[in-house]
Amino acid sequence: MRSKSPLVDAFRAQHLNISTQADGSLIDDSESPLAWLARRKGRGGQALITPHQFLAGERLRADFTRAQMTPKVTASWNVAVASGRRGEAGVHMTDVILAARQRVQLAVRATGPEFSGLLLDVCCFLKKLDVVETERGWPVRSAKVVLQLGLDRLARHYGLTSEAKGPIRAAMRAWKADET
Structure with a gap:
């Protein structure tokens, strides 16, 4: 689109x-490696990751970007050379940045050490699965399975599920007073 x-x-x-x-x-x-996985079909004809897994990963990526946690690739020319403490002049943390950092921290804590590193690598640093497998010494095609499990845990943290669940029919309520 x-x-x-x-x-x-x-x-x-x-x-x-x-x-x-x-x-x-x-x-x-x-x-985005997640977008590629969402478009790609597996053996059964279904996408390699479900829509709620994709949304959870993209939500983590959006918070990571808003939190300005992406590595800098250039020098910062905003810092005044004459300032007494180098590196601190010109740093302004807004509430949006701080809130996004808290959301990333909560998501990482919720997914645990087993999945958080992989989720950050794939969702935030946009590493492809074969690169992650090579860096970690994992067998071929194993990162896909671990990523699916991690995305499920992340989706659960965000309250995303594959289907809506609830009572078949909600109880009827009215705002008017009983007639006596």
């Missing part, structure tokens, strides 16, 4: 696979 945005000019947009998230943020689906 292509989205035209004032943030992305027409020339750049033709080279990207941009989609709009529910919160209004733009992402490039071609750079």
Whole structure:
């Protein structure tokens, strides 16, 4: 799904696979390993990850990006050289950044040490599964299974499920007073 945005000019947009998230943020689906897994079909014809797993991973990625936890690739020229304490001048943490960092920390804590590293690598640092397997010395195609388990735990933390559950029919309620 292509989205035209004032943030992305027409020339750049033709080279990207941009989609709009529910919160209004733009992402490039071609750079996301999760989007690739969601589009790819397994042996049974079903997607390799379910929609609620995909949403959970993208929610973690959005919070990670909002928290400004992505590594910097260039030097920061905002810091004044004459300031007494280098590196602290010009640092402004907004409530949005702090709240996003808390949400990432809660998600990492909820998924536990077994899954949090893999989820951060794939969802936030956008590492492909074969790269993760090589770095960790895992057998081929094992990261997919571990990722599915981690995404299930992450989805449970966010309250996402594959289907809505509840009573078949809710009890009838009325706001008017009883007539006596």
